[in-house]
Amino acid sequence: MLPIPQRIRTLAATASVVKLTVDGVPARARGGVDERGRPVLLALPGEPLHGLHRLHEDAVVAVNLAAMRRLGDDEHPRGLMEVQGWAQPVPAGEARAAAVAVAANTADEALFDALERYGRPDAPRLLRVDVAQVVYLTGQESGVLDADDYLDAEPDPLAEPAERVLAHVNAAHREQLANGVSRHLGRPAGEVWLWELDSRGVTVRADGSLVRFLFPAPTSSGSDLEAALNGLLCTCGHHPAA
Known part of the structure; x- marks a missing residue:
């Protein structure tokens, strides 16, 4: 976070x-x-x-x-x-x-x-x-x-690309998101939306509850951000964090 x-x-x-x-x-x-x-x-x-x-x-x-x-x-x-x-x-x-x-x-x-x-x-x-x-x-x-x-404090420098990526995933890739989150949680996640996306990780809203997943390392560019999020969708090495 x-x-x-x-x-x-x-x-x-x-x-x-x-x-x-x-x-x-x-x-x-x-x-x-x-x-x-x-x-x-x-x-x-x-x-x-x-x-x-x-x-x-x-x-x-x-x-x-x-x-x-x-x-x-x-x-x-x-x-x-x-x-x-x-x-x-x-x-x-x-x-x-x-x-x-x-x-x-x-x-x-x-x-x-x-x-x-x-x-x-x-x-x-x-x-x-x-x-x-x-x-x-x-x-x-x-x-x-x-x-x-x-x-x-300075706003997250990746805030603008993060919002664009988040809007795209919520509009077009929620099924893949739900599948990835379900595998991470070890149970069906139900209705899933991206809630927050920043340089350090992603927060999803799953059936009304917020769950945080950290990236392996902080991202420093919009392309790194997309790659890290794709890792979550593909269940590649992310772990939920409180």
Whole structure:
């Protein structure tokens, strides 16, 4: 399994903003996650966060993120995270990158207005969270990461190819996957889906339970990742790990 800080950063990189509270009060949530894992928020005139006109006016916020996995017609949560900290205006030089991060999860025409009229009192505003800590729940693991552990971690460099391979196997090769997993477990595995795939191994969902298989050695490229996964499908030398 990836180290917890790296795993949470990997999940956050593709997560959606599902809930926002400002100074303990629920607020409308529009946003995404930037390249450092910080939630980025779009605030419209009249909303609580829009009133932050100066950098020293920080609002205490909690941003709830959800990383989901689609299995057939259903979506299931892979990881839930609450990023706690302070909302601060995005500097002008970083506004475009922040807008792109928001647009990845929330396509809102107000983003254009926020960029074109940046800094005007009546324009939509872009803010990001100065992270204090991250509370997480993923699978059977839960805990709290402090800001340094979270922000210093890098997402799994193979996350993008892993997602492509995972989607392909779940769409076209579930029978082979089920056969391979059944042989490893020594019993019929029932309904099997790939749940997580990373540089160190694969987690499958078999009849609703998660089972982890480690690769013999960490992979370092997309082709190595595919080869290691093929080893699992062919029952070549993998062993389940808790």
